[in-house]
Amino acid sequence: MANYLVTGGAGFIGSNLVKYLCEQGEWVRVVDNFATGKRENLAGLEKGIELIESDLRDPDTARRAVADIDYVLHQAAIPSVQRSVEDPLRSNEANITATLVLLEACRGAKVRRLVYAASSSVYGDQPADSKVETMTPSPQSPYAITKLTGEYYCKVYYHCYGLETIVLRYFNVFGPNQDPTSQYSAVIPLFITAILNDQQPTVYGDGHQTRDFTYVENNVRANLLAATANKGLGQVINIACGTSYSLHDLLRIINSVTGKQIAPIYAAPRKGDVRHSRADISRAQELLAYRVEVPFEEGLRRTIEWYKTKGANTA
Numbered sequence: 001m002a003n004y005l006v007t008g009g010a011g012f013i014g015s016n017l018v019k020y021l022c023e024q025g026e027w028v029r030v031v032d033n034f035a036t037g038k039r040e041n042l043a044g045l046e047k048g049i050e051l052i053e054s055d056l057r058d059p060d061t062a063r064r065a066v067a068d069i070d071y072v073l074h075q076a077a078i079p080s081v082q083r084s085v086e087d088p089l090r091s092n093e094a095n096i097t098a099t100l101v102l103l104e105a106c107r108g109a110k111v112r113r114l115v116y117a118a119s120s121s122v123y124g125d126q127p128a129d130s131k132v133e134t135m136t137p138s139p140q141s142p143y144a145i146t147k148l149t150g151e152y153y154c155k156v157y158y159h160c161y162g163l164e165t166i167v168l169r170y171f172n173v174f175g176p177n178q179d180p181t182s183q184y185s186a187v188i189p190l191f192i193t194a195i196l197n198d199q200q201p202t203v204y205g206d207g208h209q210t211r212d213f214t215y216v217e218n219n220v221r222a223n224l225l226a227a228t229a230n231k232g233l234g235q236v237i238n239i240a241c242g243t244s245y246s247l248h249d250l251l252r253i254i255n256s257v258t259g260k261q262i263a264p265i266y267a268a269p270r271k272g273d274v275r276h277s278r279a280d281i282s283r284a285q286e287l288l289a290y291r292v293e294v295p296f297e298e299g300l301r302r303t304i305e306w307y308k309t310k311g312a313n314t315a
Ligand SMILES: NC(=O)c1ccc[n+]([C@@H]2O[C@H](COP(=O)([O-])OP(=O)(O)OC[C@H]3O[C@@H](n4cnc5c(N)ncnc54)[C@H](O)[C@@H]3O)[C@@H](O)[C@H]2O)c1
Pocket: 007, 008, 009, 010, 011, 012, 013, 014, 031, 032, 033, 034, 035, 036, 037, 038, 054, 055, 056, 057, 074, 075, 076, 077, 078, 079, 093, 094, 098, 117, 118, 119, 120, 147, 169, 170, 171, 172, 173, 174, 186
């Protein structure tokens, strides 16, 4: 048994991590300022966790959060490319400043390791078929810059101060607790809830853009592997399925699983969005013994079921 801190634990990925850790009987602390996170994501888990409702940019909060913690799973951030295009300063504060404050707090504490949630957006529009960690990053949005800077800080804290860090570059993650109601929501919750509600989903661009959509359970498992792996320190590791699907594929499968035939509406492509994204996951397999637990189509079926049980609240 160990003590875990999940930063951003009220968010989509963070709350899935918290749930899994609680199920494993681990001791869990969450720090979240509810900037984008939701209390309902922690419903039923409150008794098993310690919650610090505060902002990680505050050094006292960060110090309290890491006290007596073995493993920090750092998910807190303001995600979304679009949000960062509209408000780059806010993304910078939440994604860079808060990460640096947290790393400083870890340095002064007995934290054994910090696992950082990074983003495939740092690859930008690399022409290669699949994104491999040795590629030179090419961020195309303020969000990608903030996530890349966080990676660099994690690496530097390992090399300068010996703080064990591992960077996990997530690709497009989806699953339960992902918010479908915000203007910044990701494509899968938007498409599923539109189709369940007999509305036409909006496709930005021609729909042929592809993503390595990854069911959240894979990311959860990867974090746990990274926390205790004896390889990969100070390194960047892709976490995804290694497969890619277009937005048209996505619509076809959602329509087929839900028994509908709803066509999309098309709108102009959005600034900062990349065209194709698929991960090379061989480094994760080699260093973390990572395996894809839930492939894309199975994850999509589970996610559709989850949104169905949420019913009208998702509209
Ligand atoms: N969802 C994806 O597809 C995806 C892809 C790549 C990387 N990531 C990364 O994974 C992590 C989790 O993403 P998510 O989709 O769960 O996002 P989310 O918005 O659901 O969760 C982020 C959480 O961080 C909290 N937070 C933000 N700023 C904070 C601060 N200053 N102090 C304390 N808490 C703060 C929010 O309230 C929220 O609960 C992020 O770091 C994100 O950049 C996500």
